[in-house]
Amino acid sequence: xxxxxxxxxxxxxxxxxxxxxxxxxxxxxxxxxxxxxxxxxxxxxxxxxxxxxxxxxxxxxxxxxxxxxxxxxxxxxxxxxxxxxxxxxxxxxxxxxxxxxxxxxxxxxxxxxxxxxxxxxxxxxxxxxxxxxxxxxxxxxxxxxxxxxxxxxxxxxxxxxxxxxxxxxxxxxxxxxxxxxxxxxxxxxxxxxxxxxxxxxxxxxxxxxxxxxxxxxxxxxxxxxxxxxxxxxxxxxxxxxxxx
Numbered sequence: 001x002x003x004x005x006x007x008x009x010x011x012x013x014x015x016x017x018x019x020x021x022x023x024x025x026x027x028x029x030x031x032x033x034x035x036x037x038x039x040x041x042x043x044x045x046x047x048x049x050x051x052x053x054x055x056x057x058x059x060x061x062x063x064x065x066x067x068x069x070x071x072x073x074x075x076x077x078x079x080x081x082x083x084x085x086x087x088x089x090x091x092x093x094x095x096x097x098x099x100x101x102x103x104x105x106x107x108x109x110x111x112x113x114x115x116x117x118x119x120x121x122x123x124x125x126x127x128x129x130x131x132x133x134x135x136x137x138x139x140x141x142x143x144x145x146x147x148x149x150x151x152x153x154x155x156x157x158x159x160x161x162x163x164x165x166x167x168x169x170x171x172x173x174x175x176x177x178x179x180x181x182x183x184x185x186x187x188x189x190x191x192x193x194x195x196x197x198x199x200x201x202x203x204x205x206x207x208x209x210x211x212x213x214x215x216x217x218x219x220x221x222x223x224x225x226x227x228x229x230x231x232x233x234x235x236x237x238x239x240x241x242x243x244x
Contacts, residue, residue: 001086001232005230005232008118009078010078010079011112011116011117011118012077012078012118012120012160012226013075013076013077013109013112013117013118013119013120014075014076014077014090014120014121014219014222014223014226015073015074015075015076015119015120015121015124015128015219016073016074016075016121016122016128016215016218016219016222017070017072017073017074017121017127017128017131017132017215018070018071018072018073018074018195018198018211018214018215019062019063019068019069019070019071019131019198020061020062020068020069020071020198020199020202020203021057021058021061021062021067021068021069021199021203022061022067022068022069023061024058024203025054025057025058026053026054026057026058027054029057033067034053036066037053037057037061037067038053040064040067041053041056041057044056044060058199059196059199061199062198062199065130065131065134065135065138066134068131069098069135070098070101070102070131070132070135071094071095071096071098071101071198071202071208071211072092072093072094072101072208072211072212072215073092073093073094073101073105073132073215074090074091074092074212074215074216074218074219075090075091075092075093075105075108075219076088076089076090076091076216076219076220076222076223077089078223078235081239085236085239086232086233086235086239087235087239087240087241088220088223088235088239088240088241089240089241089243090216090219090220090223090240090241090242090243091216091242091243091244092212092215092216092219093105093108094208094209094211094212094215095208096208098135098139099139099141102132102135102136102139102141103141105132106136106141106144109144109146109147110144110145110146112146114144114145114146115158116158117146117158118158118159118160119146119147119158119159119160120159120160120161120162120222120226121161121162121222122161122162122163122177122180122222122225123161123163123174123177124159124160124161124163125159125161125164126161126163129147129159132147133147133149146158160226162177162180162222162225162226162229163175163177165226165229166180166229177189177218177221177222177225178190178221180225180228181221181224181225184224184225184228184234186221186224186225186228186234187221188221189214189217189218189220189221192210192213192214192217193210193211193214198211198214216242220240220242223235
């Protein structure tokens with residue numbers, strides 16, 4: 001590992017978010033939002049899809065910042081332990097109060113110099129980063145400097161996206177984090193649950209800790225994939241610190 005790469009990853013902040021539909025049921029949306037979801041559902045519906053708008057909201061509302069909300073944010077950083085071994089520390093914020101969750105996240109990243117902090121997520125430029133920004137603005141929370149992108153030139157934006165790194169300029173295909181983990185020989189984070197189960201686990205099982213565990217493991221996989229994309233060895237499991 002070169003000194004340049006060591007310097008770069010000291011400023012890397014890996015993150016992943018878990019989102020759910022904004023309400024446990026379509027009929028709990030106010031009339032205006034129901035009408036707007038109906039329009040969205042009509043555009044999303046393909047072929048012989050027989051699902052009702054209510055079923056589509058419960059299944060897909062979490063994907064859209066206007067119809068969903070954040071319930072967990074996982075984050076982690078690489079570091080060297082006392083034996084100079086590459087290590088990784090991961091933890092998560094989870095809260096049923098989204099505004100509090102977002103303020104806690106903002107306070108965390110504002111501890112780091114905005115002109116040096118590199119946020120990294122899988123499909124982060126299409127999902128995680130804009131979703132967080134939109135939900136912050138909906139709650140009237142001013143964006144942290146590291147997430148203020150308006151007016152910046154592409155080379156001034158430090159965010160990194162493992163999906164973009166894997167594409168090498170190819171914009172035709174989406175590759176999941178789980179698939180990248182598989183091709184790099186990294187253990188899956190999907191043993192306990194998958195992303196599509198987050199809404200029912202939240203609303204039906206009321207198990208926010210299960211979602212937090214899943215989110216933390218996604219961040220671990222993200223960091224390992226990032227290392228693989230740079231021809232670096234994965235962090236040994238004994239050097240991964242998971243903060244409950």
